[in-house]
Amino acid sequence: MRGAVDGLLSPLPLGPALPSVFAEDDLIQRYVTGLDDLFAPLLSVLDCLEAYFSPDLAPMDFVGWLAGWVGAELHGEESERQARGAVAAATALHRMRGTRRGLAAAVRMGFGVTPEIAESGGAAWSERPRGEFPGDREPRLEVFVRVPDPSTVDVRRLDALVGAVRPAHVPYAVHVVKKGAEQ
Numbered sequence: 001m002r003g004a005v006d007g008l009l010s011p012l013p014l015g016p017a018l019p020s021v022f023a024e025d026d027l028i029q030r031y032v033t034g035l036d037d038l039f040a041p042l043l044s045v046l047d048c049l050e051a052y053f054s055p056d057l058a059p060m061d062f063v064g065w066l067a068g069w070v071g072a073e074l075h076g077e078e079s080e081r082q083a084r085g086a087v088a089a090a091t092a093l094h095r096m097r098g099t100r101r102g103l104a105a106a107v108r109m110g111f112g113v114t115p116e117i118a119e120s121g122g123a124a125w126s127e128r129p130r131g132e133f134p135g136d137r138e139p140r141l142e143v144f145v146r147v148p149d150p151s152t153v154d155v156r157r158l159d160a161l162v163g164a165v166r167p168a169h170v171p172y173a174v175h176v177v178k179k180g181a182e183q
Contacts (some may be wrong), residue, residue: 010036011043055087063087070094073164075157085109098167106165107145111158116144119170141172150176 014032015023022028051057055066063083067074072090074083086109093109096102100117107115119141122134143162147153153176166172 008037008040008044010040011047014039055084073161082109093165097165103141103143103162103165106161107143107158110161111145111153113145113147116146118142118144121170139167139170141166141170142175143172144175144177146177146179148179150178 013036015029015036018028018032045052052059052062053066055063058066060080060083063080064074066072067083067087067090070087070090071094072086074086078086089105089109093102093106096105100119103117104115107113120136120139124131124134141162143158145153145158155174155176158176159174162172162174
């Protein structure tokens with residue numbers, strides 16, 4: 001929360017800027033000193049405004065607000081480094097949203113594990129029309145996350161993440177598997 005900062009001096013104190021008739025008036029000088037204390041944090045924020053829009057430099061409470069602006073999905077339990085990284089990478093992830101690469105990047109960022117992805121899609125090129133379509137007829141997507149201890153992974157959060165970044169028309173399944181186990 002932005003607010004008063006003890007000991008922060010105003011770069012533009014109001015007292016000396018008042019007309020000379022108020023220079024000797026103790027009540028007015030004390031009043032504008034109070035206004036200086038009120039405006040000092042505001043002026044400080046305005047002087048540093050550019051830093052507030054950089055996830056690496058912004059105050060941590062402002063990073064959560066930036067996350068909403070760029071569509072970064074934070075769950076509130078991230079470390080400061082993870083939250084700043086998610087906000088910084090959000091626009092790049094949005095460009096890859098709905099792709100295999102984007103799904104892998106989102107899971108890696110959210111859980112620190114590179115997933116194995118099995119899907120039904122494909123791409124092909126042919127000189128003649130009416131060739132066979134690549135991939136399977138029925139769309140499907142399976143995400144396998146291999147970790148040493150599957151109980152440490154929040155499956156509901158993983159499922160929500162995959163559901164948010166997958167292609168919208170593709171049904172999916174999420175599997176958390178012990179590392180070394182067969183699919």
